[in-house]
Amino acid sequence: MSDKAPTIARVARGVLLVAAVLVALFVLFGQLMAVLPVAWLSPLQIVALATSGMRDRLGAWNIVLAVAAIAVGVITLRRGGRRRLPVTVSAMSGTALLLVVITTAVQVFTVHGETGQWFPLSPTVPGSAVGRAPDTTVTYATLDGQPMKADLYLPKTSSAAPLVVSIHGGGFIGGSRGRTPYTSWLADNEYAVLDVDYRLASATVHTWNTADADVACAMTWATTHATEYRLDMGRVATFGGSAGGNLAVNVAYKVNAGILTPSCGTTAQLPRVKTAIGSYPVVDMTDSTTEGSFGRQVANWYVGGLADQYPQRFRAVDSADQISPAAPPTLLVQGSADHLVYADHTKAFADQLTAAGVANRYVEIPFLDHGFDSSALNIGTLATRTLLLPWLQEHLA
Template sequence: MSDQRGADVAAPGRPAPPRRLARIGLPTLTAVLAAYLVVSQLIVVVPVSWVMPLLRSAIIQSALLLLGAVRDAMGSWNVILAVVTTGLALVALRRSAAGRRVAGTVTGVAAVGLVLSVATSAALVCAARDAAGAWIAFAPAVPFSTVGDAPDETVTYATIDGQPIQADLYLPVRGSTPAPLVVSIHGGAFVGGSRGTNAYTTWLADNGYAVLDVDYRLSDDADHRWDTADADVACALTWATTNAQRYNLDLHRLAAFGNSAGGNLAINVANKINAGVLRPSCGSAADLPRVGAVIALYPVVDLTASGTETAIGSDAARQYVGGTPEQYPDRYTATDSAPHITDQSPPTLLVQGANDHLVLAEHTAAYAAALDAAGIPHRYVEFPFLDHAFGTTELDAGAQVTRLLTRAWLAEYLA
């Protein structure tokens, strides 16, 4: 009589049988998922100040930001994944004989991941309700899916030093009156990124706003664009003024919208234009329209601090400015946002993740305090357990609530 256990033993040189692979694969898969859940949740539960020494390493900081981006893009699906992982862990525990201790540990880790996922998701739902007055119970509908349509037109708004600079136009249905314009400015630490459809471009057009999504010259080790990036955005606005009638644009109702480095440019361009001190890299300063409102997501408002605190921030600042704050204090002052606040600064909406591992929330909050001291209408909204770059292309909870906040802000200040 043959021994049934022998069916699970592979002969030398032959692949392992399916049952053995299943016994190995299920615990391994469960362990990986459980580890992801716990680590990705812990990095937003633990205060950023506790891990600041780790952010001095570009590898560790990149890993934390990647985990944060995946977790934020997954959104409520983290809870579903945690439930499935805990269920798989329990199945593995029941089936395991020799490795019950390991299986039990994995089950415990999965359970911790489930508890953390539920807690952070619930806190974010409540924060969204407090900020925008709407319940966003489950988001995104599909994780990692981009939203928005292609632009209606791509234009070359300038050619500077032989380099063409382009922008995308997203246009609302043409009406009897010109449409207000939102200039959208991408992030990328001043050294990367480009214009492109995101969670707001098509949505804004569907809500009656024209969108000019602009590129600008980027920095590198040879070219430091600290004194031209905002001028390029201003250049795009002179193009908009010249072409306002053609595209049915109302330049008397203009808003600036940006995230991360783009948030810095949105704020600085608006403050400088309204103060009359910004000179565009093309066109005339006389053609610059006044900015009526700003929406900035996790903006780099304090490059002097952000450019020294972390490895990625320091490298980006060095390429953008050309050196350290000690070497070029005047350049850093020129790129920081608070020094450009005047009584002409526009109403500003600031949206920030509390656990941002690149642009620390404390700096954005400090800029909000500076606006308050200057008597500028503003709102600072800080969401718990969100990291850098949430809500860019995916319609996650951060993007959904930012849409609601943006709609209200524009309705109030571009009316």
Template sequence: MRNDLEGSATTGTAPPAPGRGTTDRTRSRGALVGRIARGALLVAVLVLVLFLLLGQLLAVLPVSWWSPFLHVLPIEIPLLVVGIARDVLGSWSLLPAALALAAGVFSLRRRGRRRLPLALSAISATALLLALATTTVQVVSVHGATGQWFLFSPATPASAVGRGPDKTVTYATLGGERMKADLYLPEAASATAVPLVVSIHGGGFISGSRGPTVYTSWLADHGYAVLDVDYRLATATQHTWNTADADVGCALTWATAHAAEYGWDMDRVATFGGSAGGNLAVNVAYKANAGTLEPSCGAAGQLPQVKAAIAAYPVVDLSTSVGESAYGAESGDWYVGGDPARYPERYKAVDSANQISKDAPPTLILQGSRDHLVFADHTKAFADKLTTAGITHRYVELPFLDHAYDSVSAGIGTKATRALTLPWLQEYIGG
């Protein structure tokens, strides 16, 4: 009996040491938390890389391929946001793509499931290669257009919008609404009157407002006074197709009346705008010079002869643009009141080609080739009509850039626009 007990004691399982089970469970939970954290990190990086890849696909694939999606507003708006964000990042998109590729490759070396790291590596490698290709083409193309090299743009991923205005004024009260304008004035004192650039914001004629841009204070720093104006915006019930350009004309008559006060030379005036503001920059200049602009305040005789117009991604052919995207259709409904079939005369009044006359000023036009709101084909067609009419102009198409490529940062599109704008102004209004 004693031997049996001794044998049992010898061959039996020894009881666990105190605390060992708790330690094993803690290690197991720690390992589980680690796996969850790594998985969550990989998923987050994958989402980022998918965003980068979508941005590059928007850049390289023809705009027409995206047409079905552009007619659905909840899809069109995110696509536009991705395109604009890609242009804001500029060359910096190479960095997260490269880091994501490194993370994917590193994860492949670990044990466990490999599908997610493999997908991450493949997608990030594709995004990185596309970003390298588009960046290289942009740098070479912009050098060809400007003679300058912009190898890494923006210099930092931070915003590069300039300082605020030196003064804000009310230039008129129209329809019970106080219309304001921001003044950006050159710092250096001048013995002679300085040229004036009228800046006109975009927003599809239904949104947006005056405010600092990547050009306003930059122009002032280069010796140009800037009048950044508001105008009445359209709503679902208030259609401003016949007042928007008149309001900018009103601001011009105010400028004429106050030119001596601020030291502006009204014989050296240029208009500048993007998107809807580009349409107004062209139309106001062309109509003012042709004598067909009726300002909503002041007198037509107070309107200056505009010596230069600069338009970035301008809505020069609204009649066509309203049928190409959901946002375009909404802008047309609010701004004009309906589609071109219903209001052909109204669209005739806002389409820029119809405003061309022998008195049209020299016009600089800049356009992103992958604009998913204002298609480059229409802008190029407008430039061709300027050629036919014998109007001095320059059309520059910037590869792979989307709408509003210069919205918040000094990326390569902004730098190209600046590099082309300054000599254009110097040639035609001096400064």
């Protein structure tokens, strides 16, 4: 037994060290993804997005991981044995911890400056934080033989509620309606939410001219069922992230300009959109679809090719080309370390709105990547929620 004890101890230390190495590498790599220029990492786009997505979901818990890895390195050093690996683990973890503390502090102070709220430790509990199931799921149309579904989240109020049309992301080639940190939360704050599906693109079916029409189709369904579900169609907003952000902006601008024909119903049934909200929206399809392998796939599937092949199609999907005096006030929330939709594109679009006299607000949250608010109640999600309510209250009053 006495001979086995040291062996078991060495094995345990080895396992802990390996775990600490993996944790230290994850935290350090995630922080490097946050602080290095996004253009440098375009060849590693998918790896960067996957690592950063986990980093953003964990939020402040990255600090805990770095501290734990440091502790393992220090304890192993004190126990004796080979010193090179424990010293390496401690050095990597210490560097990662320093970067996490700096990036988290900058995020907290930036968000406080934008919202007036402090979110020092978020998410409070790591993991998913999506809301409740929808009150009902409806089929708003059948298009190309495909039933088109929408989830409806309803507030507990007897009066007609303003409607937020929620549009999912997924690069126009994936994704679907589903619970998010906003759907039932908005309903709890007295907004009805219609979370819609739309036809997706594939290698052979290009939906650049049907996706926005499908969202408009769902809006005509809402108009015809407004009395049944107590929807105030005089107070309508569009809201989405990524590809859904593109559609939220484009649908609102085209509907208000009277140039969007819905894929069901009539243009007379389309409500005027009072505000559009986009999180990390793909407002510049022309440039975004040339930055990384995923962007090129989106261009080939959604539009059918690149901008030099189909300039007219890209003019139909680029949001800047939809700006008109009828464009509603627009809120844009963007992560600065977005490896899929570069923050420069979203900021440039906001500047174009300002130049055109369209009311807008652009908020950039440091070090966050694409899809930062997809599930967890991290600082990006909490900041977006905090921005959303007063914006909706102002423009859907």
